Amino acid sequence: MIDSASLLAVLPELILTAGGLILMLIAAYGGDATARVINWLSVLTLAVAGVALSCSLAHGPVAFDGLVRADAFSVFAKALIYGAAAAAILLAPRYFITGGALRPEYPILILFAAIGMGMMVSAGDMLTLYVGLEMNSLASYVLASFMRQDERSSEAGLKYFVLGSLASGILLYGIALLYGFTGSTAFDGIAVALGDGVSKGELFGLVFVLAGLAFKISAVPFHMWTPDVYEGAPTPVTTFFASAPKVAAMGLTVRVAIEALGPAGLDWQQVVIFVALASILFGAVAAIGQTNIKRLMAYSSINNVGFALIGLAAGTPAGAAATMSYMAIYVVMTIGGFACILQMRDADGRPVETIASLAGLSRSRKGLAAALAIFMFSMAGIPPLFGFWAKFLVFDAAVAAGLTALAAFGIAMSVIGAFYYLKVIKTMYFDEPAAPYEARGGAVENIILTACAAVIVLGYFLNPVLDKASAAAAASLF
Amino acid sequence: MDGFPILSLMMAVPMAGAIACLYAGASQARLIALVATLVDLVLGVVLWMNFDQSGTAAQWQFQEYAPIFGRFAWALGIDGIALVLIMLTVFLMPICIGASWLAIEKRVGEYMAAFLFMEVLMIGVFTAQDLYLFYIMFEAGLIPMYLIIGIWGGADRIYASYKFFLYTLLGSVLMLIAMMWMVHEAGTTDIPTLMAYNFDPHVQTWLWLAFFASFAVKMPMWPVHTWLPDAHVQAPTAGSVILAGVLLKMGGYGFIRFSLPMFPEASAQLAPLVWGLSMVAVVYTSLVALVQSDMKKLIAYSSVAHMAIVTVGLFAFNQAGIEGAMMVMLGHGLVSGALFLCVGVIYDRLHTREISRYGGLSINMPKYAVLFMLFTMASVGLPGTSNFVGEFLSLMGIYQASSWVALVCTTGIILGAAYMLYLYRRICYGEQKNADAAAMPDLSMREVWLLAPIAAAVLWMGIYPESFLAPMRSDIRALEARIASAAPAGDSKIKMGPAIPAAEAHHEEAAAAHGEAH
Numbered sequence: 003m004i005d006s007a008s009l010l011a012v013l014p015e016l017i018l019t020a021g022g023l024i025l026m027l028i029a030a031y032g033g034d035a036t037a038r039v040i041n042w043l044s045v046l047t048l049a050v051a052g053v054a055l056s057c058s059l060a061h062g063p064v065a066f067d068g069l070v071r072a073d074a075f076s077v078f079a080k081a082l083i084y085g086a087a088a089a090a091i092l093l094a095p096r097y098f099i100t101g102g103a104l105r106p107e108y109p110i111l112i113l114f115a116a117i118g119m120g121m122m123v124s125a126g127d128m129l130t131l132y133v134g135l136e137m138n139s140l141a142s143y144v145l146a147s148f149m150r151q152d153e154r155s156s157e158a159g160l161k162y163f164v165l166g167s168l169a170s171g172i173l174l175y176g177i178a179l180l181y182g183f184t185g186s187t188a189f190d191g192i193a194v195a196l197g198d199g200v201s202k203g204e205l206f207g208l209v210f211v212l213a214g215l216a217f218k219i220s221a222v223p224f225h226m227w228t229p230d231v232y233e234g235a236p237t238p239v240t241t242f243f244a245s246a247p248k249v250a251a252m253g254l255t256v257r258v259a260i261e262a263l264g265p266a267g268l269d270w271q272q273v274v275i276f277v278a279l280a281s282i283l284f285g286a287v288a289a290i291g292q293t294n295i296k297r298l299m300a301y302s303s304i305n306n307v308g309f310a311l312i313g314l315a316a317g318t319p320a321g322a323a324a325t326m327s328y329m330a331i332y333v334v335m336t337i338g339g340f341a342c343i344l345q346m347r348d349a350d351g352r353p354v355e356t357i358a359s360l361a362g363l364s365r366s367r368k369g370l371a372a373a374l375a376i377f378m379f380s381m382a383g384i385p386p387l388f389g390f391w392a393k394f395l396v397f398d399a400a401v402a403a404g405l406t407a408l409a410a411f412g413i414a415m416s417v418i419g420a421f422y423y424l425k426v427i428k429t430m431y432f433d434e435p436a437a438p439y440e441a442r443g444g445a446v447e448n449i450i451l452t453a454c455a456a457v458i459v460l461g462y463f464l465n466p467v468l469d470k471a472s473a474a475a476a477a478s479l480f
Numbered sequence: 481m482d483g484f485p486i487l488s489l490m491m492a493v494p495m496a497g498a499i500a501c502l503y504a505g506a507s508q509a510r511l512i513a514l515v516a517t518l519v520d521l522v523l524g525v526v527l528w529m530n531f532d533q534s535g536t537a538a539q540w541q542f543q544e545y546a547p548i549f550g551r552f553a554w555a556l557g558i559d560g561i562a563l564v565l566i567m568l569t570v571f572l573m574p575i576c577i578g579a580s581w582l583a584i585e586k587r588v589g590e591y592m593a594a595f596l597f598m599e600v601l602m603i604g605v606f607t608a609q610d611l612y613l614f615y616i617m618f619e620a621g622l623i624p625m626y627l628i629i630g631i632w633g634g635a636d637r638i639y640a641s642y643k644f645f646l647y648t649l650l651g652s653v654l655m656l657i658a659m660m661w662m663v664h665e666a667g668t669t670d671i672p673t674l675m676a677y678n679f680d681p682h683v684q685t686w687l688w689l690a691f692f693a694s695f696a697v698k699m700p701m702w703p704v705h706t707w708l709p710d711a712h713v714q715a716p717t718a719g720s721v722i723l724a725g726v727l728l729k730m731g732g733y734g735f736i737r738f739s740l741p742m743f744p745e746a747s748a749q750l751a752p753l754v755w756g757l758s759m760v761a762v763v764y765t766s767l768v769a770l771v772q773s774d775m776k777k778l779i780a781y782s783s784v785a786h787m788a789i790v791t792v793g794l795f796a797f798n799q800a801g802i803e804g805a806m807m808v809m810l811g812h813g814l815v816s817g818a819l820f821l822c823v824g825v826i827y828d829r830l831h832t833r834e835i836s837r838y839g840g841l842s843i844n845m846p847k848y849a850v851l852f853m854l855f856t857m858a859s860v861g862l863p864g865t866s867n868f869v870g871e872f873l874s875l876m877g878i879y880q881a882s883s884w885v886a887l888v889c890t891t892g893i894i895l896g897a898a899y900m901l902y903l904y905r906r907i908c909y910g911e912q913k914n915a916d917a918a919a920m921p922d923l924s925m926r927e928v929w930l931l932a933p934i935a936a937a938v939l940w941m942g943i944y945p946e947s948f949l950a951p952m953r954s955d956i957r958a959l960e961a962r963i964a965s966a967a968p969a970g971d972s973k974i975k976m977g978p979a980i981p982a983a984e985a986h987h988e989e990a991a992a993a994h995g996e997a998h
Contacts, residue, residue, distance in 0.1 A: 379623055385616035401660040413653040420649055424642060432630045432638055465550030
């Protein structure tokens with residue numbers, strides 16, 4: 003039954019779909035010349051969809067007989083996703099102009115990915131989940147190989163596609179097992195079936211589903227694709243991969259773990275704890291030897307996902323809220339960080355990616371160096387920057403849930419992570435200057451950069467708002 | 481002063497100065513920094529004048545409370561202990577800026593900004609009344625100090641900056657976990673409330689150890705002191721002054737504000753650990769100081785030895801010990817800062833810290849030799865100087881708790897005299913064997929103005945320590961009352977022997993006299 007309330011609950015997705023299709027027609031007839039206009043129109047579409055979120059919340063929380071949820075959780079995640087997607091679109095043009103690939107398909111693909119991501123975080127059924135996930139993935143594979151003349155980009159796309167399909171297969175197998183043993187694909191149906199004890203078959207299904215999701219959030223041991231794809235993909239695409247899909251996949255994981263697999267909490271908690279600690283440790287240790295800043299950011303994202311999962315491991319409303327707050331702060335840091343990386347261009351305007359080229363940046367580009375230093379200190383979790391608060395929230399949730407040992411171990415390992423962030427700062431501030439970068443950055447880049455830095459420095463004033471929003475989001479899951 | 485947010489103002493002034501310095505040229509930045517720190521010094525004096533020292537006064541004064549950060553609040557307030565440490569901070573800051581006036585030539589604006597930001601955080605640490613606010617201030621100090629050591633430091637500065645950063649970070653993160661546990665247990669982040677909360681004694685041990693991990697590194701206690709010599713040697717002069725003068729005091733302040741009142745049972749239970757580490761530190765680091773050929777390293781090791789006197793005083797569980805520990809902290813803050821300045825003075829002229837490159841400076845630099853002599857004597861603990869008061873009280877306090885610890889720690893004073901006088905002899909006395917050292921000019925007016933105020937304060941503290949003890953007295957008495965129930969029984973209390981029958985009295989007396997002679 004399709005009723006108007008259900009349609010209004012998915013209004014943001016409808017807006018994005020209509021916007022994406024119309025823009026694609028314009029692009030098809032207008033050609034590459036329309037790229038800039040379409041860029042701005044896509045951002046506008048995302049903004050309108052963002053406004054429509056309030057309408058979606060008003061007509062929730064259940065739509066299409068439970069296939070879709072339009073609750074505070076999905077709204078929280080979608081707001082982040084749309085924001086991150088818009089930033090990824092805004093940051094792109096300058097990069098693609100140099101590479102000769104300024105084409106209107108880029109923003110449109112991001113719009114389609116955003117629809118998929120929106121479905122992921124508002125899925126109420128395994129099938130919605132899978133369709134949303136694939137929709138996002140398909141757009142992502144194309145985006146990774148967007149600069150098709152570039153060998154690295156094509157390689158990244160192919161790698162992403164092969165490994166992504168494998169993960170989808172694993173996920174689908176898990177879904178099939180769960181369906182077979184519980185007799186339902188709906189999250190609440192699965193939860194009811196798991197309520198009377200977890201059978202062997204259900205346990206297998208649960209593990210496969212979590213493995214598939216771990217791939218999507220790039221948690222250890224399913225992280226192998228991340229460094230290669232992040233390094234090979236065009237930098238604006240990497241910005242996108244590191245922000246919006248991470249939020250979507252993390253939101254999806256939290257929802258599945260709590261809504262569908264909630265009664266089997268003790269079973270998945272072990273898995274999540276292992277994955278979290280392994281991600282923190284591996285992300286930190288493997289990043290130390292990196293010389294390419296994009297690869298470094300890939301390991302950093304693995305590391306960050308580990309921290310975010312600590313909140314989920316707690317399994318409490320406070321934990322889920324902490325995980326979502328973590329993702330919110332992480333997205334700001336990541337976009338800010340990539341806005342800095344996108345400005346790493348040599349005197350001729352060609353992008354450079356080595357960490358060594360940052361040497362002495364604090365003397366040639368004071369503001370840029372300060373901003374990148376802020377993001378690095380923040381990711382290392384050093385107060386008074388906002389990244390500290392993200393870590394604080396997840397560890398606080400773990401301590402409240404009685405997982406003190408996990409918290410102590412996890413936070414001790416964050417010190418290892420601090421080392422490689424410090425390395426970047428050391429290169430910028432302590433080393434003798436290398437060849438200077440292009441004298442000035444683009445206006446859009448600088449605006450996004452400044453906005454993110456401001457949030458990171460003054461973030462504590464947002465605490466009351468963030469606390470309220472994330473608590474409401476988490477409350478809608480339980 | 482009712483309701484006027486003077487503590488926030490004291491943090492806002494250097495903060496505004498720091499932001500202004502970032503955008504200013506070199507000479508303006510120096511001026512802005514000097515003005516900002518002097519304004520803060522004046523505010524500090526106003527704070528001291530208005531601090532109610534009478535016995536009936538409220539323990540916490542100048543309180544501010546604004547719940548603007550969600551889970552924690554902008555809660556400030558000071559007692560006498562915090563007051564004297566704030567005074568130390570605002571007193572040393574203008575001197576640090578003055579010491580960097582000529583020595584720092586590159587990136588002056590950023591340097592001054594880092595120092596002013598450091599001042600904000602130091603005042604924040606001593607005034608915070610919210611557990612998480614304290615942690616944020618405590619940890620944030622790593623950022624400016626990392627940059628100060630790394631950008632303006634010596635040849636091996638990068639290694640030193642990493643070591644400083646990672647060492648202290650690892651120590652502190654465990655404390656954060658303990659804080660979270662405490663807040664969930666007690667249901668508040670308010671430090672005064674937590675100071676009166678009775679945690680389960682079994683859990684106290686773990687919480688105490690987590691806090692100890694942080695404060696022992698910051699203090700620093702043997703064997704986690706190894707970051708300090710590296711950081712001191714590589715840091716610029718003013719960086720060393722602030723590091724030795726104030727940052728090390730954060731560890732002691734942590735013990736006095738958190739470990740002792742919040743976990744009295746665990747403190748008593750683990751006091752022997754603190755004593756043991758302190759005894760090793762006093763003897764071992766003093767011996768290490770004796771063989772140093774680098775002036776800064778020598779003073780750095782002497783800091784570790786002095787800080788060990790602080791820890792034994794704190795864990796003596798009595799008023800004399802704790803008051804003594806506070807006085808050592810204040811005295812050491814002034815004296816070690818002054819000694820680093822003295823090193824800086826001759827380093828600026830000859831650009832080496834090798835002791836053997838100097839000699840006979842009392843001939844060509846008489847003013848310098850006099851001031852350096854004063855600070856050397858103060859560091860040794862000569863009566864009439866600041867350190868004597870503190871060391872005497874600390875050792876008197878620990879004697880009541882354990883006479884063995886007192887015995888071993890007192891050797892530190894003798895060893896201290898040995899390495900300091902040996903240092904002074906090699907630098908100021910003897911023949912002028914190096915022509916370039918012999919040609920160095922005496923103190924300039926600026927350098928006299930840096931050292932003279934410290935010299936005055938050192939003498940003031942030595943001759944009339946009451947000015948500094950008075951504000952702290954009632955707070956330390958309250959602390960003593962809080963930990964009294966757990967205090968370990970001392971081994972030096974006067975024991976009454978059994979009543980002696982009259983007939984044997986004479987014989988016994990002779991035996992007792994014989995025993996005393998040993």
